[in-house]
Amino acid sequence: xxxxxxxxxxxxxxxxxxxxxxxxxxxxxxxxxxxxxxxxxxxxxxxxxxxxxxxxxxxxxxxxxxxxxxxxxxxxxxxxxxxxxxxxxxxxxxxxxxxxxxxxxxxxxxxxxxxxxxxxxxxxxxxxxxxxxxxxxxxxxxxxxxxxxxxxxxxxxxxxxxxxxxxxxxxxxxxxxxxxxxxxxxxxxxxxxxxxxxxxxxxxxxxxxxxxxxxxxxxxxxxxxxxxxxxxxxxxxxxxxxxxxxxxxxxxxxxxxxxxxxxxxxxxxxxxxxxxxxxxxxxxxxxxxxxxxxxxxxxx
Ligand code: AMP
Ligand code: MN
Ligand code: MN
Numbered sequence: 001x002x003x004x005x006x007x008x009x010x011x012x013x014x015x016x017x018x019x020x021x022x023x024x025x026x027x028x029x030x031x032x033x034x035x036x037x038x039x040x041x042x043x044x045x046x047x048x049x050x051x052x053x054x055x056x057x058x059x060x061x062x063x064x065x066x067x068x069x070x071x072x073x074x075x076x077x078x079x080x081x082x083x084x085x086x087x088x089x090x091x092x093x094x095x096x097x098x099x100x101x102x103x104x105x106x107x108x109x110x111x112x113x114x115x116x117x118x119x120x121x122x123x124x125x126x127x128x129x130x131x132x133x134x135x136x137x138x139x140x141x142x143x144x145x146x147x148x149x150x151x152x153x154x155x156x157x158x159x160x161x162x163x164x165x166x167x168x169x170x171x172x173x174x175x176x177x178x179x180x181x182x183x184x185x186x187x188x189x190x191x192x193x194x195x196x197x198x199x200x201x202x203x204x205x206x207x208x209x210x211x212x213x214x215x216x217x218x219x220x221x222x223x224x225x226x227x228x229x230x231x232x233x234x235x236x237x238x239x240x241x242x243x244x245x246x247x248x249x250x251x252x253x254x255x256x257x258x259x260x261x262x263x264x265x266x267x268x269x270x271x272x273x274x275x276x277x278x279x280x281x282x283x284x285x286x287x288x289x290x291x292x293x294x295x296x297x298x299x300x
Pocket of ligand 1: 069073249250251267268269270271274275276277278
């Protein structure tokens with residue numbers, strides 16, 4: 001069960017759910033990816049099994065990737081998986097998926113890969129245990145912004161209802177995701193939000209975080225890009241943060257500008273309303289370039 005860089009709840013929840021279901025049928029599973037699971041997702045059942053893998057050792061029958069659109073998103077592990085495993089299975093909902101597997105199941109209408117893996121487990125007649133339900137419910141919960149984004153469909157709620165019936169606890173998941181801040185983190189959030197800038201026409205808002213301004217764990221546990229997105233007039237919100245000699249950029253839209261197209265110009269990707277990329281360079285010039293591209297996309 002192979003995860004993408006900076007793993008989120010959709011990739012972790014689906015890998016763990018599928019892996020737990022297969023383990024119940026006697027499979028031996030290794031879970032891992034290029035980066036560790038963030039501490040904020042430490043409540044996902046089984047996440048302690050998720051390892052940092054810099055290379056794949058040994059032979060595998062199957063390598064499964066979920067929520068992972070392209071080989072670059074595993075820092076080369078997909079290419080190794082093609083040698084180490086007889087079959088590579090690619091389960092994803094990203095429109096820009098490169099179909100790198102032997103089996104490719106791409107459903108761009110799914111709000112989260114969590115919806116797809118739920119359907120797969122139902123099809124396999126696997127028992128949806130409470131730990132599996134919690135993993136899949138969290139995957140759907142986070143990729144839909146707590147059931148608020150335009151990717152939410154009737155199927156999303158039907159699947160969520162089934163998962164709650166199977167033992168996922170919405171209040172426990174919401175509290176684990178959003179109510180575990182320390183008092184210092186809330187103050188840090190206040191200070192960080194004061195850095196948000198808004199364009200003169202009000203249509204673009206951005207938050208540029210210089211190196212060392214906030215700890216990595218803080219950024220991982222806060223969906224900071226949602227705050228500039230929450231401004232009424234804003235059409236595209238951007239979060240830019242320094243990672244080593246690069247800048248990691250998150251873009252969010254509200255339906256009228258396709259931010260995936262902007263991200264693609266910088267070698268990234270994602271969905272029409274949520275996309276991202278990482279580019280080498282310093283914060284100021286990257287911010288300037290990104291804002292120029294965003295403004296061009298936003299202007300009528
Ligand atoms: P993020 O802003 O990192 O939360 O990512 C938002 C969306 O963009 C997710 O669906 C990611 O899969 C996608 N995304 C982020 N960075 C990249 C990248 N470098 N290449 C392709 N897709 C990305
Ligand atoms: Mn993901
Ligand atoms: Mn996803």
